[in-house]
Amino acid sequence: MIQTPPTPPRAADELAAMLTDARERSLALMRDILEARELGPRLAIVNPPLWELGHLGYFHDHFALRGLYGLPDYRLAEADRLFDSSSIAHVDRWSLPLPSREATLDYLSRVQQAMLERLPDGDASAAQSYVYQLTTLHEDMHGEAFLYTRQTLGDPPPALGTPPRGHLTTAPATETPAGALPGDVDIPGGRHRLGSDATLPFRFDNEKPPMEVEVAPFSIARAPVTNADFAAFVDDGGYRRRELWSAAGWQWREQQGLQAPIYWRRADAGHWEERTFDRWRPLAPHQPVVHVSWFEADAWCRWAGRRLPSEAEWEIAASRAPSADGRALAPGKRRYPWGESPPEAGLANLDGWRLGRLDVAALADGDSAFGCRQMLGNVWEWTASPFGPFPGFEPELYRDYSAPWFKEGRYVLRGGAWATRGRLIHTGYRNFFTPDRNDTLAGFRTCAV
Secondary structure (H helix, E strand, O other): OOOOOOOOEEHHHHHHHHHHHHHHHHHHHHHHHHHHOOOOOOOOOOOOOHHHHHHHHHHHHHHHHHHOOOOOOOOOOOHHHHOOOOOOOOHHHHOOOOOOHHHHHHHHHHHHHHHHHOOOOOOHHHHHHHHHHHHHHHHHHHHHHHHHHHHOOOOOOOOOOOOOOOOOOHHHHOOOOOOOOOOOOOOOEEEEEEOOOOOOOOOOOHHHHEEEEEEEOOOEEOOOEHHHHHHHHOOOOOOHHHHOOOOOHHHHHHHHHOOOOEEEEEOOOOEEEEEEEEEEEOOOOOOOOOOOHHHHHHHHHHHHHHEEHHHHHHHHHHOEEEEOOOOOEEEEEEEEOOOOOOOOOOOOOOOOOOOOOOOOOOHHHHOOOOOOOOOOOOEEEEEEEEEEOOOOOOOOOOOOOOOHHHHOOEEEEEEOOOOOOOOOOOOOOEEEEEOOOOOEEEEEEEEEE
């Protein structure tokens, strides 16, 4: 049997519902893509769709059926050679002798059914709770990647079906514009426990053990940088002014040939348009800018006389509250900016049902105790912090989740995006990308210098 970290047991029916929901979402996102092209173009930032689908089944098979239960019977022939992302180079995934679409879907179905059949009545064991959440949340991450892959390839938005109760059905284009949310909030300094505590139902290895940090007082924007904010930088020649960019950032900009964010263009009338999936629309001025790299965020900050927050500053703004006199940080830490209740549509733009962003002033009920808005959902937020381990870090069951990337020059992102699943995200969750990535659903919020 595999060794799993201490994990609070969860009700088996909750684990089954999560597992089933994640699979339904994956198939809804992938079905039409697989019918159109099973392999797709060779790009460094996407996987072949058929390979990625098979990898989802393999991940469950490897960690749950084989790892947790010791069952060899559900393996697809040579599954390790075909779908193990730790051993198969990205460039090689287009040339593998992959099984047919039908065989791959059958593999996923059989693996899932075997996992569901082995859940008990009542509470699952701690080991089951850990592994089932690990495999489900891994699938959720790929679901988000499926969505921004559709953006990369210019595919139409997916048909996700009917949202469950509590989720709004309207898309951003049909919702009443909420406008901008200018200004900063002042946050007192103090001690902070950075990372995630054992009270959470699941923690990834890079969130622990929590690290004590001392943070000086700072001022942080109430909302992320908007399209209008970023357009002012572009219109002021921001992409042509070398002095605004780091050396690595300028080299990247020249290699990419960018004069604006990757999915922007000038319309005939001179205003900016933005491509969302397969459609060009006028740039929504008060939505947060998205699909910008860390390099672009850093250049904007230099132009505006601002800076990116550290991940500790971001987490304090999202999870802490002021003391009664406002001069210090109150004890305690919130799982979500608004408190302990799970995300819902009136609090955060998560779970993908809106298929896009909202204005930065929307969702006031989801504000943090300090008055920062949309710190979960809408867009991921770049921070100034390089991705690294906390002292005492130990890789866990999925050993390649964090450890291989600590020295890869990645930066931490916080908060999740509109496509991130609510069951994955919380104020301690750490994402990480290289600074050149502008295909992901990333924007940024800034601090006063």
